[in-house]
Amino acid sequence: MNGPMIITLSVLAVASVLFMSGKVRSDLVAIGVLMVLMLTDILSPAEALSGFSNSVVIMMIGLFVVGGGIFQTGLAKMASGKLLKLGGGSETRLLIMIMLVTSLIGGFVSNTGTVAVMLPIVVSLAYSAEINPGRLLMPLAFASSLGGMLTLIGTPPNLVIQETLINAGYERLSFFAFLPIGLVCLATGILAILFLRRYLPSNEEGRTGNQGGRSLRELAKQYRLTQNLYRIQVGADSSIRSKTLRELDIPARFEINIIEIRRKMSAKNQFFKTINQEIAGPGTVIEEEDILYVNGPFERASEFAETYGLVMLDQGVPEHRKRAEESQYATSDVGIAEVMLTPSSRLIGRLVKHSGFREKYRVNILGIQRKEQYLLHHLKEEKMRFGDALLVQGTWKDIALLAAEQTDVVVVGQPAEESRKLTMDHKAPIAAGIMLLMVILLVTEWIPAVASVMIAAVLMVVFGCVRNMEEAYKTVNWESIVLIGGMIPMSIAIEKTGAATLISDMLVHSLGSYGSLALLAGVYFTTSLLTLFISNTACAVLFAPIALSAAIQMGASPYPFLFAVSIGASMCFASPFSTPPNALVMSAGRYKFSHYVKVGLPLQLVIGLVMMAVLPLFFPF
Structure with a gap:
């Protein structure tokens, strides 16, 4: 030698x-390997850094962004949730369905992201069917790896061997070159798991508790928000058209809060599926056909609608959507959070109407928890006390600003993390279309595979399936990217x-x-x-x-x-x-x-x- x-060989x-x-x-090990090989003159600087310009690395970055779009629009969750319902309450049917659905998703997006999306769905299904989640979660993890063998982009090793073959002058692999082998792997895996599941946990050992604050759904349920949430539509003859909420002063006159306005994006779309969602602020102008989400007693909401000639949607005209529920209080833009008053808070002893929450922080107070009591009506005249928990609603950005304010209030939980969990469901069809386009381009090979993936990644950002470029960067597992880029020179x-x-x-x-x-x-x-x-x-x-x-x-x-x-x-x-x-x-x-x-x-x-x-x-x- x-x-x-x-x-x-020593390295x-x-x-x-x-x-x-x-x-x-x-990733640090990979960078260390790269540096040693370069410093010992085994590789030139160009060879040592060639991994980061390799098409495999660029494709992986693009695939992470595409996967992020699929997750953030709720497409993966919707598809898997609907398919898993077919499993019913039988453990065997559920196990097979979970493995099939997971492997199908895993063929197109990262196995880690697939499991992250599927895990809460599977746990929920297990509890509903009175099955120990441990009976289903290991098959879920294994199925995500099995699914990676169904397509060329399913797992990084597939792309690695493709690159090796191309560099050696052999014919490139097609998008579905792995499919026959992948199907055999999947069938073998499912059959083997059906026999091996006897070794999985069988006794319920309790559930893990929620840490770091209650979830959005739990908060909405705890404060009984849906019992006080009504939808009211603005008609052509309504006297409040073209007026601002500041002019109308609705909270003072009717003791209700308008917490959200839903508005069509275009006249062509007659359904409220693709809509702008905005927190209703003092300067918001009411337009014809707007749907106002009103929080307060039913009698006062009805009085408000009658006074201005508005339509109560939950009793009349359908919105082509299901009735208002917890999700209406939290979207990808707007959220709810629980806030505690600090012992030295200047708000203690003040009336809610004098608290300045809306003016200073641009958030609405939806409810107050005082010991075992939940105060939801006539809040303006309530005097805030130490120990009160306030449920507030505003844009996630404003809630984040409120969380940074530690003098008077403390935000419970992690609102930034909660906002990332919310999906932009109205963008799901767009994400599905982009993913389909990517698959067609990869299968037909009209353009290079790396270009197909990068086009799909860019489209995910341009069409808002990934919230912004910062979120796009967050979807990328940079440790994996640096690991691949750093280790490719080792093969050289x-x-x-x-x-x-x-x-x-x-x-x-x-x-x-x-x-x-x-x-x-x-x-x-x-x-x-x-x-x-x-x-x-x-x-x-x-x-x-x-x-x-x-x-x-x-x-x-x-x-x-x-x-x-x-x-x-x-x-x-x-x-x-x-x-x-x-x-x-x-x-x-x-x-x-x-x-x-x-x-x-x-x-x-x-x-x-x-x-x-x-x-x-x-x-x-």
Whole structure:
């Protein structure tokens, strides 16, 4: 072995140990690898930094943004929620349906994001069906990885082996090249889980409590908001048209609050599906056909409607929407939060009407919790006391400003986090259209794959499926991006120094005499073992050039060997820390390490054995 090869293999060994230990962030390890290879002159600066301009890295950034749009518009949640209802109350039907739905979503967006969206839905379904969530959550995590094998963009290792093949001069893979193998993986996984589920938790061990403040739904329910929320529409003959809320002074005259105004975006859309949602402020001008969301006693709301010739929608004209509920108090722009008065608050002893909440913070007070009492009416004349909890509504931006004010009030919970949980449901059809366009472009290959993904990502931002560019950047898992960009040069170094040839020689000499199938098994199970300790992406980046070199030495087609690398790197179930989805469900499912060994290890082995049988059928040697 020459000096550069020894350095490269030493760096690889140290990096692998650090990846396995988990004590150093994986992206920091990747950057360290890159720097060592550059400082030792094994790679030139251009080669060392080439990973960050690699099409795989750019595609991954775009896919994260597209996935963010799918999640933020509620498209994934709506689709999965509707499909999962078909599962009914049977544990077997639910388990199969959960795995099918999760894998379908996982074929197009990141497995971590898929599990994050599906987890609360599955827990809710489990409790409704009186099933321990632990019976369903591990299959959910495993299905997200199985789904990654259905499409070219389903998981990073798929893109890694595509890049390896293209760089070696072989034909690129089509968008659905993985589909036959992926379907076999999925069918095997579902059947295996049906047998292995006996090892999953069977006894209910209690539910996890909500920490850090009540959720928006809980707040709305606790303060009985829906019992005091009415929709009133402005007609053509109404005398309040073209007037501002300041002029009308409705709270003083009728003791009700107009908390939101819904307005059509265009005359062409006769349904209230695509609407502007804005907090009703003093300067808001009332227009014809506006729908006013009014909070207060029914008698006063009716009196207000009668006085100005308005229509009570909940008793008359339909809005083509379901009746007002908790969600009307919180949208992607507007939210509710609970506020506590501090012991030294200057608001203690003041009347609500003199508190200046609306003028100073631009928020409405919807209710007051005083000990066990909930005060919802005639709030203007209420004197605020220490210990009161106030339910306020305003834009998320104004609630965030209120949260920064710690002198007089303290906002309970994390309103910024709650605002991110809310989805822009009216944008879901747009997100679906953009995703469909991306898939069509990827399948037809009219333009390069990286361009297709980036177009879809840009459209998600332009059409507001991702709230803004800042949110678009937040959807990207930068640790994964830096890890991929930093480790791609390692594969260059492995090839450049001859280390790939050396390792592949060892594999060929030790297993090649037993035939191509034995070598294929060696590549697959070595990759499968290593992926227990390092990320699937890093594993694929390291093994792809080795598998390619071994196949060429054997005079065999590289396709089955590279598919073995991708599948072996992705099918990792035997450890809770080997993939983010496995780790995500551990707490919610109340799993122990032994659960992953009893269920995940046999599943990983079974899929490996099945792949050894079917890979040569789909991709002959």
